[in-house]
Amino acid sequence: MIRRTKRTLSKKLSFAKSELIKELSKNFPNFLKKDLTKLFDIMIYEMKEALKRGERIELRDVFTIEPRVQKARISRNPKTNEKVDTPEKKAILFKISKNWAKKINEKK
Numbered sequence: 001m002i003r004r005t006k007r008t009l010s011k012k013l014s015f016a017k018s019e020l021i022k023e024l025s026k027n028f029p030n031f032l033k034k035d036l037t038k039l040f041d042i043m044i045y046e047m048k049e050a051l052k053r054g055e056r057i058e059l060r061d062v063f064t065i066e067p068r069v070q071k072a073r074i075s076r077n078p079k080t081n082e083k084v085d086t087p088e089k090k091a092i093l094f095k096i097s098k099n100w101a102k103k104i105n106e107k108k
Contacts, residue, residue, distance in 0.1 A: 051092065062100060066093045 015023075021040060025033050047057050047065070057065040072088040096104075 061097050063097060064095045066095075067091070068093050 017037075017040065021033060021036050024036050024040075025031065028036075050057055051065065051067050054067050056067075068091050070089050070091055073086050075084050075086045076082070077084050
């Protein structure tokens with residue numbers, strides 16, 4: 001189990017919003033924390049709204065997020081082997097760029 005200390009912050013798989021804002025304010029001291037928080041909120045809101053509209057989000061050389069529609073189908077309940085109608089639903093496809101994947105997977 002990884003202990004969550006300041007030294008292992010970069011080794012964690014997830015960030016809390018407050019931790020991310022703290023890191024950004026440390027790296028960019030000219031910006032106020034409240035401005036970084038507002039910028040982050042606007043960015044997340046716009047990404048969420050774009051996905052709702054069915055648009056693709058692309059941050060060049062970082063990642064892409066794309067909504068996909070899974071068609072309605074007849075599936076099977078594995079426990080009872082009974083056929084079940086599964087309605088159409090939306091899913092999100094997340095793809096990381098090759099450059100970032102290399103940076104993440106390289107050993108130091």
